[in-house]
Amino acid sequence: MTAKPQLRALDGQSRGYYALLGVLLAAIGFGLLAAALKSAHGHHITGMDNQIVWGLPHVFAIFLIVAASGALNVASIASVFGRRIYKPLAPLSGLLAVALLAGGLAILVLDLGRPDRLVVAMTHYNFKSIFAWNIFLYTGFMVIVLVYLWFLMERRMNAHAPAVGMVAFVWRLVLTTGTGAIFGFLIAREAYDAAILAPLFIAMSFALGLAVFLLVMLTAYHWTGRPLGDLILRRLKNLLAVFVAAVLYFVVVYHLTNLYATRLHGVEAFLLVSGGIYPLLFWGVQILLGSLVPLVMLFHPVWSRSRRVIAAASGLVILGGLAQLYVIIIGGQAYPMDMFPGYEVSSSFHDGVVAPYTPTLVEFLLGIGGVGLALFLVAVAVRFLHFLPVSLADHKVDPHHSAGSATETAPAGG
């Protein structure tokens, strides 16, 4: 049977569902509280200052924005590359993309010094600013993916879905290029000013978006008890491993290029060896826990059959991504700018010294608020709209799948 995948809203009557909504609403509430505190007292109640101007909220925000474009992977593979097996998951993929982007943008906006001037940002544009381009890229992405979702779910428009899917795919590549370029275009700081940050961010988006997607999918199918076959899981976990390896590749090229240039030895030594928390996060969390360990878990012939292992690997990839963004965003600012090459520099404005940064609870809560908002949107949407396939059992996703191996299909618990 090549039956059209059946999508159906969740029943959502369980106590667990309402508890989840409660937790997510609390997270949003904490985020709003943090924003209100910041608005009343100013940014001095955060760990950010005139040296570290972007902090933990930006790590969360950029994580969500990067993951948003990556969450669209699954839909893109279905619509752009014609892999039918992923088609039933395309709506969830699009939904996650929109929700994660909304969460990320909410953090960015609420962290502005003047969030009340959002309308200014929408009426005054400096088209030389990559930030201004990003405003269009983000809002455009949201509109395109929403149209895509509509075309996917409205039978009369189904025929046009691949075309919009293609536009969405190209758009998301441009979007992540734009996010990477926020840092890549900065000539002032030695850790940035590198074109490779754009493809690095694209690779990160693939990995982080898919990791988030896998976790959400596993959780949703586990909690609802809907069947989830190993076939689609196996493909997705292999894909995740490939994406993690791609991120590693760009990280290696970035650092090797910098290490070759003598003038950048200082910043490289800082980020990789002597910079305290940053080398620790880089080697310990980003490389070991966030890349190498998940690679082993995802490629191991026996371990990778376990859903717990796949979920754990996805979680580690997310942890590694957060660490990576922390090192890029905050480590890149903590290292002093080399205004007077060859001189030792000091001033009352902290020139020439490594800038310390300790994130505060306010910043953390703002970040958590954005994550809460993203997941809340997903939880509500899958409850009221038909996003989730009723079954992702092997014989449903691939009619040619041999009946024998269908026995592997089980509710997504194990």
Added chain:
Amino acid sequence: MSRKNASLSRRQFITGAAAAVAGVTVAPGVFLMRSAEEKTAEGVRWGLLIDSNRCGDCNACVTACHAENGVHGMDRPRTDAQWIRKVDLRDPGTGHTRSLPVMCQHCENPPCADVCPTGASFRREDGIVLVDKHTCIGCRYCMMACPYKARSFIHEPLAGQAAHAPRGKGTVESCTLCVHRIDRGEGTTACVEACHELGNGAMTFGDLNDPDSAISRELAEHGGSAIRADLGLNPGVRYQGI
């Protein structure tokens, strides 16, 4: 028929209202821009020359600037604004030291203005780089982009501002080259004035485009360099002795 008329008039109303809104939105910008242009002298490029050989241990320029522009510290060194600061340099090879003031370098190609999403950071015709306090949304991207660390973000509610130097929580600010003085035709800045009255006379203000100005003659005779000249930003602030 009457329906048609009604819809036509509705359309006309909407068109008219849209035009009125657009007019009201655009007009202040147009008129503000014109008045700004009227005040900007043609063909002028204001700049500073700082002779680090003369500049010593004093802090007169910093004190004067902050007094002039109402920049008061909150005793929080990491978040307090500094429009100008003294930077001490030491050559580790020779042990030679020197000190010099650093402020917004008023670049011809300012990275802050390039990256500013709303165009709040901008360069006037006469070379002064400013922040429009009405359109700054406080994203701090300019602070990420400035290679001179010249900008400060206002981290708390403020009181006691100078009328000519509006400052506000949640926006970014930096040296204005005492634009209020320039627009009044005073021909000097608070820092330069203080440097001559109380300090070592290490600073010169003037029109870089006028070959007869003191700053241009000094630069022609003894030369000068820019901080991070490699970036090609052509700053309006020049230094001697670095």
